[in-house]
Amino acid sequence: MNGLDVSDDVRLLVHPFAHYGAMRDAPALDARRSAATRALRVMITLGLFVSLTTTGRVVPAHLFGAMLSWSFAPLVQSVAVLAVARIFALDSPRARVLDLYFAGHGPWLAFMWLGAGVVVLAPSPSAVFYFLLSNGVLPALLLAALAHGAVLNVAMFRRGLGLSRGRTAAATAVFYVFFAGQIVTYYLLNDTLQPQLGIR
Amino acid sequence: MKNVGRAILALLAAALVGGVAEDGGPSRRVVTRDGWRVIEADFHVHTRLSDGFLSPFEVVLHARRNGLDALAITEHNVTHPAWMARWFSRMIGGPTILVGEEVTTDRFHLIAIGLRERVSPYGDLGAIIDDVHRKGGVAIAAHPVARFWPAFDAVLDKLDGAELMHPLALGPRDRARRGWRWEEMRDFHLRATKRGYPLTPVGSSDYHFFQGLGVTRTLVLARDDSAEAILDAVRAGRTVVRDRDGNLHGNARAIAILTERPIAPAEQVESAGDRGYHPKGVVDHASRIAGWLGMLGVVAFPLARRRRGPPAEGSA
Numbered sequence A: 001m002n003g004l005d006v007s008d009d010v011r012l013l014v015h016p017f018a019h020y021g022a023m024r025d026a027p028a029l030d031a032r033r034s035a036a037t038r039a040l041r042v043m044i045t046l047g048l049f050v051s052l053t054t055t056g057r058v059v060p061a062h063l064f065g066a067m068l069s070w071s072f073a074p075l076v077q078s079v080a081v082l083a084v085a086r087i088f089a090l091d092s093p094r095a096r097v098l099d100l101y102f103a104g105h106g107p108w109l110a111f112m113w114l115g116a117g118v119v120v121l122a123p124s125p126s127a128v129f130y131f132l133l134s135n136g137v138l139p140a141l142l143l144a145a146l147a148h149g150a151v152l153n154v155a156m157f158r159r160g161l162g163l164s165r166g167r168t169a170a171a172t173a174v175f176y177v178f179f180a181g182q183i184v185t186y187y188l189l190n191d192t193l194q195p196q197l198g199i200r
Numbered sequence B: 001m002k003n004v005g006r007a008i009l010a011l012l013a014a015a016l017v018g019g020v021a022e023d024g025g026p027s028r029r030v031v032t033r034d035g036w037r038v039i040e041a042d043f044h045v046h047t048r049l050s051d052g053f054l055s056p057f058e059v060v061l062h063a064r065r066n067g068l069d070a071l072a073i074t075e076h077n078v079t080h081p082a083w084m085a086r087w088f089s090r091m092i093g094g095p096t097i098l099v100g101e102e103v104t105t106d107r108f109h110l111i112a113i114g115l116r117e118r119v120s121p122y123g124d125l126g127a128i129i130d131d132v133h134r135k136g137g138v139a140i141a142a143h144p145v146a147r148f149w150p151a152f153d154a155v156l157d158k159l160d161g162a163e164l165m166h167p168l169a170l171g172p173r174d175r176a177r178r179g180w181r182w183e184e185m186r187d188f189h190l191r192a193t194k195r196g197y198p199l200t201p202v203g204s205s206d207y208h209f210f211q212g213l214g215v216t217r218t219l220v221l222a223r224d225d226s227a228e229a230i231l232d233a234v235r236a237g238r239t240v241v242r243d244r245d246g247n248l249h250g251n252a253r254a255i256a257i258l259t260e261r262p263i264a265p266a267e268q269v270e271s272a273g274d275r276g277y278h279p280k281g282v283v284d285h286a287s288r289i290a291g292w293l294g295m296l297g298v299v300a301f302p303l304a305r306r307r308r309g310p311p312a313e314g315s316a
Ligand SMILES: [Zn+2]
Pocket: B102, B104, B109, B142, B143
């Protein structure tokens, strides 16, 4: 690439299995620092997304406010992925598992960048969003990001952490149960879900 | 790689400087008509603590940006985000925050504003509205589209108000799915009035994310901008709502006051919706694009130099 190196997120977006394999073969020397940097990248992107879509500008209150109020996301993800590491007795250190995990957020980062682009570049962002929504493009993109995120999780367990096929499937399922479980628990504690499910 | 890192930093710094310089505009003026303070309010707002994007604090700042005098934070079945917003807003000098809750069930959504404490979402709607009143609040039918009519029709005598404007009105016409059409909200209000229940009309943005906080709002004729005065005005029906076709809804006296001397453009900060996104000039536009390109840089390039070693033990 002659000096212009692209992020692991982009490489994983294009070649999830091959690049997780490469990351396994050449792990970060300081995994803790690397994992923290990757999580920070996700949070900065989120902060920029929230600020640009709220005001069309990068404003400190929203950039840093969103990084703070969305910090539950990497926490919840870390708890889920570390729970999987424990259950499946992965021999990799925790920091390395997190380092691999936080490299695989490419689909969501790309989704946020495109969304912010509509706000920054379109003369009438709401017309574009209504158009994308009513033609099913936005839901399709969301689904694609979800699906691609799942492929990345599979690739991480299989190639990044070297699990067998069966254990990869189980680890992925357990990851999503733990991840969704924490969010659902929050809404249950707040009485948000029960009345909407007809519990009176 | 060092140069790429510097370029990303420079782009983000330019975006931040531009953002700070261009954010905000004229602050909201005090507008009075016929001895009343004209309050621009949004009574239906969500935050990151349920399903919105912004923290309670950011919502307060965004309300100032969008020229709102009053805001009710109405999270699904909880009130703590509203208390947080109120604390913050008092610290920075406004806007007025009403503690609210969107009582959310499968049969109805009810906006309760001006609460002293949380209202339980369990039980029948009539009892829930009684509880809202006991706790000092006002009960407003939230987006009363056809699927919620059976629940609301049974409590017309207890409701204080109904949402008549909502962003549902702003989408492409005739394409909304049945059961979620703005026309159904308008018809609910007209029908209730015809049946002898002149519910106070409310316009709210049901804000979750992006620009449009207050994109549809309520004009309230209140004694002053205190929460109590605003609640009294809602109880007394002193509100006016402009629907998407430009028709004014509200009691005849309130409409007369606001049509005799309409609100002048200089008295408003109307920046909600796409207008709020419009760049103010070349520098503003450039700084926004810089922010977006900086965002690409954060996504696409390594933030720190990679230091990698040989394969770990046993992982060959
Ligand atoms: Zn609702």
